[in-house]
Amino acid sequence: MDLTDKVVVVTGSSAGLGEQICYEAARQGAIVVTCARRINLIGQVKEKCMALSGKAAYAFQLDIADPHSVENVLAKIADEVGNVDVLVNNAGFGYFEDFVNFDLDMAKNMFEVNVLGMLYFTQKIAIQMVAEKSGHIFNVASMAAKMATPKSTIYSATKFAVLGFSNALRLELKPVNVQVTTINPGPIETDFFGKADPSGNYLENIGAIVLTPEKIAKIIISKVGTNTREINRPHMMEVASRFYTLFPRIGDFLAGGLFNTK
Template identity: 40%
Template sequence: MVKDKIVVLTGASSGIGALTAGHLARAGALPVLCGRNEERLRQAAAAGGGSAVRVLDVTDDRSVEEAFRSVLEEFGRIDVLINNAGFGLFKRFDETPLEEFRSMMETNYMGIVRCTQAALPAMKKQGRGHIINVASIAGKLATPKSSGYSASKHAVLGLTNALRQELAGSGIAVSAVNPGPINTPFFDQADPDGDYARNIGWIMMKPDRVARRIAGLVERPRDELDLPWLLAAGTRLYQLFPGIASRIAGPMLNKK
């Protein structure tokens, strides 16, 4: 059941986060939209995507602690946490400044660590909850010019898989969502020249499709959700036969 669930979403001021919140709100949930831009959060909430907003920077310990404390004070519980905040920069490894590696890891990985640590004690006290981490197919199938981004998402998957085992039997579900390319403003920063987006346009997913599937996990939890099916099949092939898959698919993956 989705109705009346308190769902905290990070990275919810636009894109997948805002769209997911909208689907959940229409299903009767009570989304709490979190992000750095208060004006955009309020616009998203006013458009039907949220019951409340919290200004939150996932890279800042105090900001995360204060936001989650405020949510618990107002609502008394957190039923679902959707860790969606993240960004990517697509550059060759030897052309990527150390600070950019650090920044992606701080947002994409440590942001999830901070938010999960802030929500988990309340979920344990409740004896129920659901943590949904938005990772990426890139965390399973790395491609050229994505070393920093893929590494951060690989870390998210490692964290998710370990946490799921630790929380087995606790009443708290842990899910990973691994989408492939999505037609969102993500690529404005990750791919400013637009070359990658043009090269993989045929497989790029519509944002609402992904948001709808993430919202569906709240009602029907599962361990992992890989999107789209073609890339999901490719990751399985790569995991089983990495050498063969690299030789066959390597040129196809070099699109950035």
């Protein structure tokens, strides 16, 4: 898809992968809408997008877990920007802890952010895309949705939900020319791990397979308008996830051993 003057909405885009997706879309001439809770940071993202694209860009403060905030942002997009051509659902967070010690209030919040808020935000935009018979929705899940590992019980559960939702939504919207792509990244070098793993040990232990947000963002934007089912990176973890499904015992060994570095 030629992204010139196309409206690209990215949630969770104050930093990390979401921020880089905004910049890559702006480089392609898109009208970028950055949405996140940290209003000061998305203001900076907006300014850089305008500089990269030479076009208007927008920044709306969004708490994806709050239905009122979602409604407010969707109304602003409809009134101030117009129809959405590309939606990237990137908002989400994780925390690594053994389930028996997990704070279930945090678990509830993780589902509200990673799953329920994403569903609510997506439905409103999907209705518009169906009416237009055009659009592309990207849902950021995780390799944790394909291969759960110890200390990721709640995070994996939310991302399994995102993957299942995306698979069904893709089939529902395909007849009306709306594409749905699931993004399943492994660990990305972002501030996600500042909350998920405050010790910093996880990224240090898996340094060889850590992804950069800039590279993943380029891959995502290159797939806009294409019939792409999934984006899975790194390739090593994609292969491991296939073993996880096809050869359960080997899968448990990989998930509980080789990739158990939290």
